[in-house]
Every structure is written in structure tokens, then in C-alpha cells.
Amino acid sequence: MFSVDRSQIGRRSAPCETEIEKGALRRFAEALGVDNPLYYDLRAAQAAGFRNIPAPPTFGVTLPQNPVPGLVLPEAGLIHGEQEFCYGEPMVAGDTIGVSAWLEEAKSRRGARGNMTILTIMREATNQYGQIAFTARSVLVVMEELTP
């Protein structure tokens, strides 16, 4: 099932708070084959000016969030088209990060392979000091569901 309620564009979900765990950062870095000591060693992180071990640049998309107002995404037929991050205060182990998300734009197109909807979803992550850790923009393409 897929539905968009355009009247909800711009309405933010309630923040979903998560504590950033050192082990989660390590496993994420390992999964990407990262060997930079910054992401494993507290001393290396502090020497580089971080409060604690920082999150790898793309870690933010793994943080849980509440449902995006106005949007129900389908289980299949979803393509991740683009992703962008703008970074603020570095997100580090031990931080409590609140993520809220909203639908920024929804465009419908008639494509060669059927109808598609292009969604822009924004996320804003704030730390326990009220500073913005990052904002993220995702472009998702929903292909029209084929009915048998």
C-alpha cells in the first residue's frame, strides 16, 4: 500500500530519540571496511578534536524515526534515488540524538515504465545540547504498483 497526503507536507514527526552506542558505530564502520582509527579508538578521536568516537558520515540514516506525517511507503517498488547530508555538531558515541522527519515534496510523473511518484523526505537530527547534528534529504521513487 502506498499513499501520500499532500496536506501533510512540511509537518514534522515527533522526534525519536536514540542513544548513540559505541558498539553500533564500530559495527557500522566494520561493515563498510573502514579502518580509520578515528572510528574505533577514543584517543584518536579526541586527538582529532571530537568529544568521543564519531559516527561515520552515512550512519545517520540508520537512526530510527517516527512515521513521516502523510506518508505510507510501499513494501516493494521503492527506489532510493538520492541522498544528501549536511553536517553540524559531530554525532559521537554517548550522544542522545532526536530525529524528526517530514515530507518536503511529492511529484507524480508518467514514466516509460508506468506512473511514478518522486518523494523528497527530510530528516533533522538534534543532540542533547539542542545542536543540529545533521540534516538529511532523501529522494525516493515509488513505482506504480502492478496489479495482477
Next chain:
Amino acid sequence: MTGELRMWKQGDTLGPWTEVVTRRHLVQYAGASGDFNPIHYDEEAAKSFGLPGVITHGMFNMGLLARYLEAAAPPGGRLVSFRARFRSMVQPGQTLEITARVIAVSRDAEQERAVVDVSLTVKGQPKAAVAGQAVMMWRDSWGDPGGPSS
């Protein structure tokens, strides 16, 4: 700034770095990211959704770009922004070539910045599967690492 390593110059090319994608990558990334969409590890599920087989997470591909870019950067740099377009699929067994090109460098009294285009191409394919751009920044000091000052 630090004087430890020459700053990038406009036009510098970085890489290519190669990475062979394996199923282990997909499973490990699924676990670490919490994204258990079966198209990334279940061959039959992937095919039932019209895919040729399991494909990597787009965010795995973008994470690889970040890894190689950060490893190649002059020390002390931090990402200001990072974006990527996912143009085509990547499958296990494929060899990826990652390259980057410094397209602009600027400096003022407090910081240096570089804009870098970075892309990931499946070996043998003419166009990049993922094309991205990053802005990095270097400063003499990032403030008190004991806690935020504001």
C-alpha cells in the same frame, strides 16, 4: 593548515580504488544498519521484485565512497556536506572502481575547504553507478573537545 600533508589542489585526481562486493558485505551491512529489506540478501525475494538478483544497499555504496574519500583526505578534515545519486544497481561479485576529483579549493583566515566529486563505477560499465559530491573543511581548531561551547 597543519603542514603535515599537502592540501589538495583543484584538479587533483584520487584513486582509483577497487573493491569486490561479496554477499558478506550485504549481510554485514544489513545487520549493522538495521535495513533488512530482503532484496539485499534473499535471491528469490529480489527476483520476485523484478531484480536480477540481490543488490547492495544504496547506502552501502555511499558509505564506501565516504570511506575512501576520508582515507585519502589530508589529515584533520571533516565533511561539511555529502550527497550522492544512485543511478544503477550494484550486485555481489562485481568489482567496483571508486575515483574522486577535487573540483575546487578555497581558503580564508580560519579554514580551508575543498569540493570533491566522487563516483563509483561497476567495472566494465560505461557510466557511474553512484555519483556524489562532498565538501570538506579543515580548521586549526574545532573548539573545546570536552563539550560544546554553545
